Amino acid sequence: MELLILAIMVTIGYFAGSHAEKTHYASIIEREKAFTKLPTTNLKHPPQDPREVEWAQLVNGNAVMAVDYFKLFVASLRNMFGGRMSAYESVIDRARREATLRMQEMARKQGADMIINLRIETASIGGGTAGQKNGLPSIEAMVYGTAVRYRR
Amino acid sequence: MVFVPKEPPAATENVNVSPNHPLHEFLILLGGLAGVLFLVWLLLGLAVDWIVPNLDPRAESQLATIYRPLLEVGDASPTTQTGSRALQIELDQLLALQFPDKAKRPAYFVHLHSDEDVNALALPGGHILVLSGLLAQAESENELLFVLGHELGHLIHRDHLRGLGRSLVMYTLANALFGNQNFVSGMAENSLRNLQLSFSRGQESAADQLGLALLVKKYGHAGGATVFFERLAKQEKSPRFLSYLTTHPHPQERVEQLQALIQAQAYAIKPTQPLSKALKANLAASQEHNPDGQSEKD
Numbered sequence: 158m159e160l161l162i163l164a165i166m167v168t169i170g171y172f173a174g175s176h177a178e179k180t181h182y183a184s185i186i187e188r189e190k191a192f193t194k195l196p197t198t199n200l201k202h203p204p205q206d207p208r209e210v211e212w213a214q215l216v217n218g219n220a221v222m223a224v225d226y227f228k229l230f231v232a233s234l235r236n237m238f239g240g241r242m243s244a245y246e247s248v249i250d251r252a253r254r255e256a257t258l259r260m261q262e263m264a265r266k267q268g269a270d271m272i273i274n275l276r277i278e279t280a281s282i283g284g285g286t287a288g289q290k291n292g293l294p295s296i297e298a299m300v301y302g303t304a305v306r307y308r309r
Numbered sequence: 310m311v312f313v314p315k316e317p318p319a320a321t322e323n324v325n326v327s328p329n330h331p332l333h334e335f336l337i338l339l340g341g342l343a344g345v346l347f348l349v350w351l352l353l354g355l356a357v358d359w360i361v362p363n364l365d366p367r368a369e370s371q372l373a374t375i376y377r378p379l380l381e382v383g384d385a386s387p388t389t390q391t392g393s394r395a396l397q398i399e400l401d402q403l404l405a406l407q408f409p410d411k412a413k414r415p416a417y418f419v420h421l422h423s424d425e426d427v428n429a430l431a432l433p434g435g436h437i438l439v440l441s442g443l444l445a446q447a448e449s450e451n452e453l454l455f456v457l458g459h460e461l462g463h464l465i466h467r468d469h470l471r472g473l474g475r476s477l478v479m480y481t482l483a484n485a486l487f488g489n490q491n492f493v494s495g496m497a498e499n500s501l502r503n504l505q506l507s508f509s510r511g512q513e514s515a516a517d518q519l520g521l522a523l524l525v526k527k528y529g530h531a532g533g534a535t536v537f538f539e540r541l542a543k544q545e546k547s548p549r550f551l552s553y554l555t556t557h558p559h560p561q562e563r564v565e566q567l568q569a570l571i572q573a574q575a576y577a578i579k580p581t582q583p584l585s586k587a588l589k590a591n592l593a594a595s596q597e598h599n600p601d602g603q604s605e606k607d
Contacts, residue, residue, distance in 0.1 A: 204312070249325075
């Protein structure tokens with residue numbers, strides 16, 4: 158019985174998870190294209206520019222991405238044999254890019270010209286952390302940087 | 310330094326995500342797991358086969374304690390007790406034939422159990438359980454003796470311990486893998502409890518051979534050896550070809566094997582002896598004791 162439930166969860170996880178991933182990637186790429194005009198770098202200082210910096214402000218973006226049952230199952234199998242945990246790669250990739258996009262969104266709303274000093278922090282939520290014993294793991298990506306606006 | 314806007318790479322060119330299909334990895338890992346499990350099962354099975362012949366009789370009787378409640382039920386009523394005693398006399402005669410040296414003769418016990426199923430079982434600790442359904446159908450002493458000899462064969466070859474050991478291996482593996490209480494471990498546990506220790510086809514025919522040899526030793530002919538399985542074959546509903554999928558050979562197949570053996574050894578077949586009156590009387594009484602034929606097994 159429990160094996161049947163597991164099989165159903167894994168199947169749901171596979172189909173729902175891959176659908177969500179596909180649509181999310183489409184949305185990520187579309188929004189990244191829209192943000193190509195907003196330079197985002199991890200340089201400590203703004204690149205040389207004749208213009209004067211009007212203001213600089215901290216901007217941040219945050220995204221939490223959950224793992225589906227299929228990925229969890231593949232990952233637990235992978236834990237037995239070791240090797241690249243490729244099941245989780247796309248989850249982490251999506252979380253970071255989504256968080257970056259949210260940070261860029263925040264910077265654009267404030268009217269920034271560029272973002273420098275970009276930093277990324279990653280934390281796992283659930284799955285033995287945050288007081289949960291047997292929670293499903295999800296990952297949090299937190300991206301922050303300094304938004305800069307030049308005087309025009 | 311000039312900033313040149315660049316478009317993000319397409320989803321398929323993402324360097325941070327492995328390009329292989331997730332199902333591909335899933336299948337490879339699942340296959341690896343199945344392989345590892347199979348290997349463990351195989352090794353533990355071999356370990357069981359290696360341990361069983363060297364198992365101390367005391368350890369075996371300790372193992373038999375898990376069946377004590379069942380044997381006690383069988384011994385509870387006075388009618389089944391006298392039936393058990395009558396069967397024990399037959400078994401002792403067989404034991405004397407098989408082990409002429411008294412010092413080497415093992416102590417095996419037979420119990421009559423009220424149950425409408427037509428079956429007899431060999432249990433750890435040297436116990437043979439005969440269900441009254443079998444006695445009810447038996448028409449001759451020879452036939453009954455052959456069944457006793459067959460179960461004796463299982464005990465002598467220690468097939469019951471092998472079956473028990475393999476069930477234990479399955480139970481342990483299932484528990485380790487899927488945690489406590491799931492359907493696989495439930496199945497394995499049931500097979501431990503309900504004594505459905507299935508023996509392999511090879512083990513069954515080896516036991517058949519010993520039963521036949523004992524029958525001939527006692528009566529001087531092989532009459533009645535095939536009667537029991539012939540009757541089972543008539544009652545069997547599943548088609549014969551399906552027997553390749555099961556561990557137990559089809560009764561008709563066993564009849565043919567036995568006949569081939571009888572021919573090869575040139576055993577004579579003579580009329581059988583009817584079942585002793587004492588046994589029949591006990592049997593009738595034990596059925597009255599348990600009129601609805603409800604079994605005590607769970």
